[in-house]
Amino acid sequence: MASRVMSTLDYPDTLLRKVLGSTKSIAIVGASANRARPVFIVTKYLISKGFRVFPVNPGHAGGEILGQPAYARLADIPEPIDMVDIFRRPDAVPGIVDEALSLDPRPKVIWMQLTIRNDEAAAKAEAAGLTVIMDRCTKIEYGRLVGENSWAGINSGVIDSRRPVQTVEYQRFRLPGVVGGGERK
Amino acid sequence: MSEDRAPGFATLAVHAGAKPDPTTGARATPIYQTTSYVFNDVDHAASLFGLQAFGNIYTRIMSPTSAVLEERIAALEGGTAALAVASGHAAQLVVLHALMQPGDEFIAARQLYGGSINQFNHSFKSFGWNVQWADINDISTFEKAVSPKTKAIFIESIANPGGVVTDIEAIAAVAKRAGVPLIVDNTLATPYLCRPLDFGADIVVHSLTKFIGGHGNSIGGIIVDGGKFNWTATNRYPFLSEPRPEYNGMILGETFGNFAFAIACRVMGLRDLGPAISPFNSFLILTGAETLPLRMQKHSDNAKAVAEYLSKHPKVTWVSYAGLPGDRCYKLAQKYCPKGAGAVLTFGVEGGEAAGVTLVSTVKLFSHLANIGDTRSLIIHPWSTTHSQLTPEQRKAAGAGDDVIRLSVGIEDAADIIADLDQALAAT
Ligand SMILES: Cc1ncc(COP(=O)(O)O)c(C=O)c1O
Numbered sequence: 001m002a003s004r005v006m007s008t009l010d011y012p013d014t015l016l017r018k019v020l021g022s023t024k025s026i027a028i029v030g031a032s033a034n035r036a037r038p039v040f041i042v043t044k045y046l047i048s049k050g051f052r053v054f055p056v057n058p059g060h061a062g063g064e065i066l067g068q069p070a071y072a073r074l075a076d077i078p079e080p081i082d083m084v085d086i087f088r089r090p091d092a093v094p095g096i097v098d099e100a101l102s103l104d105p106r107p108k109v110i111w112m113q114l115t116i117r118n119d120e121a122a123a124k125a126e127a128a129g130l131t132v133i134m135d136r137c138t139k140i141e142y143g144r145l146v147g148e149n150s151w152a153g154i155n156s157g158v159i160d161s162r163r164p165v166q167t168v169e170y171q172r173f174r175l176p177g178v179v180g181g182g183e184r185k
Numbered sequence: 186m187s188e189d190r191a192p193g194f195a196t197l198a199v200h201a202g203a204k205p206d207p208t209t210g211a212r213a214t215p216i217y218q219t220t221s222y223v224f225n226d227v228d229h230a231a232s233l234f235g236l237q238a239f240g241n242i243y244t245r246i247m248s249p250t251s252a253v254l255e256e257r258i259a260a261l262e263g264g265t266a267a268l269a270v271a272s273g274h275a276a277q278l279v280v281l282h283a284l285m286q287p288g289d290e291f292i293a294a295r296q297l298y299g300g301s302i303n304q305f306n307h308s309f310k311s312f313g314w315n316v317q318w319a320d321i322n323d324i325s326t327f328e329k330a331v332s333p334k335t336k337a338i339f340i341e342s343i344a345n346p347g348g349v350v351t352d353i354e355a356i357a358a359v360a361k362r363a364g365v366p367l368i369v370d371n372t373l374a375t376p377y378l379c380r381p382l383d384f385g386a387d388i389v390v391h392s393l394t395k396f397i398g399g400h401g402n403s404i405g406g407i408i409v410d411g412g413k414f415n416w417t418a419t420n421r422y423p424f425l426s427e428p429r430p431e432y433n434g435m436i437l438g439e440t441f442g443n444f445a446f447a448i449a450c451r452v453m454g455l456r457d458l459g460p461a462i463s464p465f466n467s468f469l470i471l472t473g474a475e476t477l478p479l480r481m482q483k484h485s486d487n488a489k490a491v492a493e494y495l496s497k498h499p500k501v502t503w504v505s506y507a508g509l510p511g512d513r514c515y516k517l518a519q520k521y522c523p524k525g526a527g528a529v530l531t532f533g534v535e536g537g538e539a540a541g542v543t544l545v546s547t548v549k550l551f552s553h554l555a556n557i558g559d560t561r562s563l564i565i566h567p568w569s570t571t572h573s574q575l576t577p578e579q580r581k582a583a584g585a586g587d588d589v590i591r592l593s594v595g596i597e598d599a600a601d602i603i604a605d606l607d608q609a610l611a612a613t
Pocket residue numbers: 272273274275298300301341345370372373391392393394395404405406556557
């Protein structure tokens with residue numbers, strides 16, 4: 001029977017804006033080259049917004065996803081990463097968090113995608129000083145905060161009478177801050 | 186304003202969804218009167234068509250003007266997203282198209298706008314979408330109508346024309362037990378008076394033609410996604426739970442989280458059935474929406490004054506207005522729409538059909554026409570007009586017997602509205 005899917009987790013917009021606006025590099029754990037999968041769409045979107053994206057999936061290690069080299073494990077990524085974005089089942093999360101915490105430097109953010117939630121792993125990451133977001137989509141939240149989701153009639157919850165920050169392209173907005181945001185390549 | 190502070194209803198009515206235009210700085214929402222939008226490059230086009238990025242392609246499927254209206258109404262209803270369409274009836278068509286397969290059933294309240302009863306009984310039956318009627322005065326009739334083929338339940342919050350208030354929470358409980366979404370037509374109440382999503386509804390539809398547009402100048406409709414129904418828990422809603430071949434095998438219910446239903450209605454219903462709203466109508470309705478709280482309060486206050494006047498008039502046999510203490514729906518109205526019971530009320534005039542016809546022909550301030558939700562006061566004899574295509578039994582069941590007069594009380598001065606009824610009743 002129909003269960004209710006709306007999350008009870010509540011993250012203030014100021015926090016999400018800070019997290020997404022200060023992140024430069026993102027490891028995508030559970031990356032896929034299948035165009036139908038949400039992870040593929042999110043990866044493509046984050047690349048288009050100027051994030052440095054590192055797909056992680058043992059099955060693709062040594063190859064590429066969306067033009068980015070893929071890695072088997074977080075530890076194989078050759079540069080520091082700011083965020084670990086998890087597209088795996090909740091029971092896979094503790095292992096990923098442990099891997100993330102053993103990196104040097106540590107990532108600043110653990111992000112679990114829609115329907116993914118693991119409170120113990122989250123508590124562990126938070127105790128280590130990381131910010132944790134669960135049961136949210138990075139693409140949906142970015143698009144919501146910058147106003148792109150609004151083109152599809154989605155309730156952004158954002159009221160702002162200031163000018164949206166546009167990129168040089170049509171129909172693309174970005175967060176003010178460090179990430180370039182889809183300048184024409 | 187701090188970003189994390191939840192704005193109030195009146196603030197949302199003015200601001201939600203609207204930003205200054207990014208290229209011109211226009212503060213009012215521009216009317217984007219164009220059919221199509223230029224892509225940055227082929228990859229951008231592919232992303233838009235493949236639902237990998239949001240943006241504008243073609244006005245049959247989306248428009249930046251309509252998008253502001255959609256976000257505005259979603260915010261006012263407390264939903265996750267909305268989809269504006271050409272009319273209230275188009276909203277009902279697009280919603281059921283996303284839920285129903287031929288041979289499926291849905292349960293609907295008998296107490297509905299006459300046009301909806303027609304739509305369900307005739308056109309929808311020809312699609313193989315079989316309506317099962319139930320009675321809001323006896324909730325067990327909803328329970329009894331549930332079958333394995335049931336895909337949805339459809340009710341009106343305040344029913345047209347009866348001015349009857351529906352026990353949304355009780356019917357939401359039936360829907361939840363049946364594992365189907367509850368769809369509420371909230372046209373007569375508007376989110377200012379009642380928010381069905383707060384009482385367990387899953388989807389809200391509106392005829393924007395009525396109080397949200399509010400000025401009697403534009404036809405429009407909208408679908409609001411409540412965001413709480415789990416579409417992928419079963420395979421009963423294949424539009425949302427099955428891979429879509431035209432979108433590379435994407436599963437909409439999985440990709441679009443708690444606004445997947447609104448997206449499904451847009452990228453299949455609106456795309457294929459085609460009932461798009463004109464950007465110009467969206468603009469006019471959006472302008473109306475800005476004053477919704479002010480107008481709805483005035484409509485309700487005036488209607489209550491008129492109902493009180495009528496209930497004391499010797500030629501009036503009965504008054505049905507849920508805002509009147511003593512009305513059989515008064516308790517429900519106190520629960521679901523405590524700020525007021527809306528603008529629409531019905532009453533019986535002594536002398537039946539003949540007196541009714543005299544009345545609608547003698548009023549001067551009231552307009553005799555087949556609409557509700559205008560700034561102007563409106564009057565009609567539903568038996569001979571809006572409900573005339575129904576059988577006498579259906580008309581009575583829908584609250585449109587032969588002695589019934591329906592008013593949609595406007596926002597003029599209450600004293601003038603009452604004076605007009607007074608002179609017309611004197612002529613009956
Ligand atoms: C309650 C209700 N629902 C739906 C409709 C249909 O809306 P539209 O005329 O915009 O198609 C109406 C119109 O009278 C209505 O009153």
